[in-house]
Amino acid sequence: MQVLSRAELSRTGVVFVALLLAICATGAIAREFRAADTQAEDYPTVQALRYMGALIAERTGGRHEIKVFHSRQLGEEKETIAQTRAGAIDLNRTNVALIGNFVPAMNVLAMPFLFRSIEHMQKVLDGPIGTEILDSFEPYGFVGLAFYDSGARSIYNSVRPVKSVADLNGLRIRVQQSDLMSEMVRSLGAEPVELPYGQVLTGLTTRLIDGAENNWPSFVTTDHYRHAGYYTLTEHTMSPEVLVISLKAWQSLSDDDQKIFREAALRSSRFMREKWRDLEEQSQRKAEAAGVIIVKTIDRKPFEDAMAGIYARAARDPATAALIERIRKVE
Numbered sequence: 001m002q003v004l005s006r007a008e009l010s011r012t013g014v015v016f017v018a019l020l021l022a023i024c025a026t027g028a029i030a031r032e033f034r035a036a037d038t039q040a041e042d043y044p045t046v047q048a049l050r051y052m053g054a055l056i057a058e059r060t061g062g063r064h065e066i067k068v069f070h071s072r073q074l075g076e077e078k079e080t081i082a083q084t085r086a087g088a089i090d091l092n093r094t095n096v097a098l099i100g101n102f103v104p105a106m107n108v109l110a111m112p113f114l115f116r117s118i119e120h121m122q123k124v125l126d127g128p129i130g131t132e133i134l135d136s137f138e139p140y141g142f143v144g145l146a147f148y149d150s151g152a153r154s155i156y157n158s159v160r161p162v163k164s165v166a167d168l169n170g171l172r173i174r175v176q177q178s179d180l181m182s183e184m185v186r187s188l189g190a191e192p193v194e195l196p197y198g199q200v201l202t203g204l205t206t207r208l209i210d211g212a213e214n215n216w217p218s219f220v221t222t223d224h225y226r227h228a229g230y231y232t233l234t235e236h237t238m239s240p241e242v243l244v245i246s247l248k249a250w251q252s253l254s255d256d257d258q259k260i261f262r263e264a265a266l267r268s269s270r271f272m273r274e275k276w277r278d279l280e281e282q283s284q285r286k287a288e289a290a291g292v293i294i295v296k297t298i299d300r301k302p303f304e305d306a307m308a309g310i311y312a313r314a315a316r317d318p319a320t321a322a323l324i325e326r327i328r329k330v331e
Contacts, residue, residue, distance in 0.1 A: 030063045033249060035091035036080040038072045038197055040221060044279055045093045045148055045241060046070045048272035055264040060257065066091065076196035078177050085141040087248030093148065096239045097178040102140045105133045108323050110239040111314065112184045113304045115327075118152065121238045122273075124330050129323075134242075142244040145265035148272045150215055151280055152235035156224065157211025158204065161295050162232040165189060165302045174200050174212035180310070184236065185213070187306045204228055217276075220283035225292050232295040234303060243268075 035053070037046050046068060053066030074080050074089060077098050084092040085102065100106035108114070115121040124130060125147045134144030155162055157171055168190040175181040175192045182192040193209050197218075203209040204227040211228050213236070219225050243265055253261065288294065315321040 031065075031252070033064065033066045033090040033245075034074070035066050035068045035093070036074040036084070036089050037068060037070045037093045038077050038080075039070060039093075041070045043070070043217070043221065044272050044275035047275055048148060048268040049091070049093060049243075051271045052264045052268035055267060056260060059260045059264065064257065064260075072198050076198060078196065084244060084246045087141075087246045089246065090249040091145075091243065091245050093241055093243050095150065095176065096242055097176045097181055097237075099142075099242060099244070100178065100180065103137055103142070104320070105136045105323065106242070107180055108314075108320055108327070109133070110178070110180055110237060111324065112236045112307050112310065113300075114324065115238040118149070118238060120330065121240065122149070124327050125240060127330070129326060129330070137244060138247060141247050143247055143250040145243045145245055145262060146269040148241035148243060148269055149276045150239065150241045151217070151276065152233075153213050153215055153237045153239070154232055154234045155211060155213045155236070156219060156228045156231040156292075158228045158230070159210050161230045161293055162234075163295055163298060165306060171210045172208075174203055174209045183310055184307065187309060188303065189306075200224060201227070215280070216283040216287070217279045220286050225287045225290055229291065230293050230295070231287065232298060234298065234300075236303065 035049050037043070037049060039045050049066065049068045053068065057065050074083065077094050080089055080092050081094055081099055081102065083089040095110075096106040097110040100110055115124070125133075130147060134146075137144040155168070155173065157173070159171060160167060162168055162171075165188055168188045171190045172193050173185050173190045174195045175185050177194045177196065182194060185192040193203070195203055195209070200209070200212050201222055201224060204212070204224060211230075212224065213234075214224070219228075219231065225231070245261065250258065250261075311324070314324065
């Protein structure tokens with residue numbers, strides 16, 4: 001058996017270390033990134049995460065892959081956000097209202113009646129304002145990658161059709177675990193009940209709650225429409241979803257790989273929008289066919305006027321007030 005001299009062993013060690021450093025510098029160490037989503041396997045956001053994973057695997061030659069854990073496999077959104085912040089979960093698709101508990105700018109996007117239409121929201125998010133907001137995540141333990149659509153959220157319940165603010169009086173309405181959303185429902189005269197997304201169906205069937213507020217796909221894909229037969233197009237928020245990566249996972253990537261992740265995330269956002277439009281139309285048709293009573297026309301002004309207190313409190317922070325004004329000015 002050949003025995004290497006001390007000099008040969010030294011040279012071999014130097015070469016090995018040099019190769020290892022080169023691999024690290026180019027980000028060539030393979031890794032599987034864990035992504036969390038509370039929605040079902042065929043939901044547009046889950047499909048978009050898988051699409052992003054395919055793009056990344058292709059661009060990195062299989063060095064990096066994304067494994068998507070859907071259907072709350074890693075926990076409810078509040079739990080997965082905390083885990084992502086700690087670095088235990090790498091990527092997370094979440095609603096802005098919940099991550100707003102950590103990232104202040106997100107609360108602005110969740111403000112009721114802020115966006116005039118989906119088109120207005122997309123123009124804001126696709127422009128410099130959206131980029132600035134995504135760039136604001138890092139001090140809080142996340143890196144913002146892209147926004148996903150989630151349509152307009154409206155109120156539904158099992159008690160009566162809601163045609164005016166007065167019709168909400170006394171109804172127990174589930175909201176996300178968010179102070180802002182609780183304040184919004186309370187301002188409309190209803191009683192907010194903070195529940196994780198996965199507990200809403202049980203809440204409806206056991207009469208713990210009278211209703212909730214969400215978009216068409218969430219209303220239908222969760223079977224909420226079978227237990228809450230009145231859906232009012234309040235369209236009170238058009239807050240998007242946001243895709244974040246933990247700061248810990250982000251810093252493990254090379255500059256080139258960070259660029260690949262950002263580009264793949266943006267492409268997945270466009271992919272998601274196409275899937276979303278189709279599902280939204282299908283969901284509304286399914287609810288109508290099941291006999292859900294849809295209140296399509298309401299006088300929105302009293303609903304908007306009820307939010308005066310929320311906007312007055314938000315305006316106390318100059319940065320928040322300025323951001324709201326900038327968003328409203330986007331044409």
